[in-house]
Amino acid sequence: MKEVEMYSFDNKNYFLLSKIGTYLYLSNEDNPKDIMIRKVDPNHDDVLLPLDSDEEFEDALLLLTRKKGGQE
Amino acid sequence: MKEDRIGIPDFMEKTSDNYYKRPRQNLDIEVDDDYRLAKENSLNPKIVQAKRSRKKLSIGKCVTAGIAFVTIASGVNMGVSYIQDERNLHNYLEPLNQVLVDNSGRTQGNDGYWINDVAVANTYREMIDQGEYDELAVAYFVTQRLTDTYEQDEADTIFDIALGEDRNEWAQKRGYSGIDDPAFLSESRTMLLRNMNSKDSQDELGAMLSDSVVAIDTQVKGMGGR
Numbered sequence: 001m002k003e004v005e006m007y008s009f010d011n012k013n014y015f016l017l018s019k020i021g022t023y024l025y026l027s028n029e030d031n032p033k034d035i036m037i038r039k040v041d042p043n044h045d046d047v048l049l050p051l052d053s054d055e056e057f058e059d060a061l062l063l064l065t066r067k068k069g070g071q072e
Numbered sequence: 073m074k075e076d077r078i079g080i081p082d083f084m085e086k087t088s089d090n091y092y093k094r095p096r097q098n099l100d101i102e103v104d105d106d107y108r109l110a111k112e113n114s115l116n117p118k119i120v121q122a123k124r125s126r127k128k129l130s131i132g133k134c135v136t137a138g139i140a141f142v143t144i145a146s147g148v149n150m151g152v153s154y155i156q157d158e159r160n161l162h163n164y165l166e167p168l169n170q171v172l173v174d175n176s177g178r179t180q181g182n183d184g185y186w187i188n189d190v191a192v193a194n195t196y197r198e199m200i201d202q203g204e205y206d207e208l209a210v211a212y213f214v215t216q217r218l219t220d221t222y223e224q225d226e227a228d229t230i231f232d233i234a235l236g237e238d239r240n241e242w243a244q245k246r247g248y249s250g251i252d253d254p255a256f257l258s259e260s261r262t263m264l265l266r267n268m269n270s271k272d273s274q275d276e277l278g279a280m281l282s283d284s285v286v287a288i289d290t291q292v293k294g295m296g297g298r
Contacts, residue, residue, distance in 0.1 A: 001128040001130060003126055003129075004126070004127060005125075006126065008122060008125065009122040015134075019220075019221075020219050021215075021252045021253075021254055027137030027140065032137055032140050033106055034113070035106075035137065036113035037110070038114065042252075046124050047121055047122070048120040048122055049119055050114065051114045051115055057111050057115060060114075061144065061145035063216070063257065064141055065141075065145045
């Protein structure tokens with residue numbers, strides 16, 4: 001078992017898979033296909049902001065793979 | 073199979089140095105759907121007020137989520153040149169990573185790990201002084217490598233000693249809101265790649281000039297021998 005941070009909203013529970021900078025990588029506890037990347041509001045830790053563009057989404061994905069690759 | 077303007081199938085995919093999307097026709101439809109859903113969720117303009125808590129989950133659930141992210145990242149929209157850039161950047165920064173590895177270890181009981189941040193920082197400073205890396209490379213590597221909460225004190229110390237100042241101030245002096253500004257990592261990556269390519273070009277030019285000198289030298293010797 002591993003203790004993780006949970007973010008609950010819209011009647012769903014997402015756990016924090018990873019945090020890179022302001023990016024949060026979230027996965028639905030009950031549905032592993034329901035994943036998302038959000039930005040945390042610098043002034044409110046519990047406020048999650050959307051990404052701005054397709055490009056930012058791809059860059060954020062690559063940041064995660066780069067981090068995981070670097071740990072191998 | 074698509075044809076480009078000169079009529080050679082897939083010519084651009086096989087030859088272009090520019091970033092391009094991987095052909096999608098062979099991708100698994102399920103991965104495509106997962107990618108689309110993840111992107112829609114991420115770009116959904118709704119600002120969310122979340123309730124935070126902590127919970128224990130099975131390792132398997134965490135691994136499954138990790139695989140889901142990596143699958144959509146590796147399966148969709150990663151240009152081949154982008155992957156090549158990543159590989160080059162990884163190789164370029166590997167000596168910095170090795171310093172980190174050489175100066176870290178597991179704690180007794182194996183429930184955590186330590187980093188000798190002062191030793192890492194001093195080594196990075198020496199590498200900068202000797203011209204092996206510039207400050208940008210060190211700042212980029214430390215920022216994208218030490219991202220976990222429990223690594224932030226070490227990242228602070230490395231910045232303080234190796235780069236001589238607080239990391240947020242260092243970033244702000246370069247026009248970013250702070251070290252967490254996503255633009256910092258993105259733009260630094262671009263600049264590092266540009267510097268690497270420029271250095272490669274200089275090395276190639278140097279090698280060409282060196283070859284020319286050898287050729288001229290040989291010619292002179294040949295003439296002198298007549």
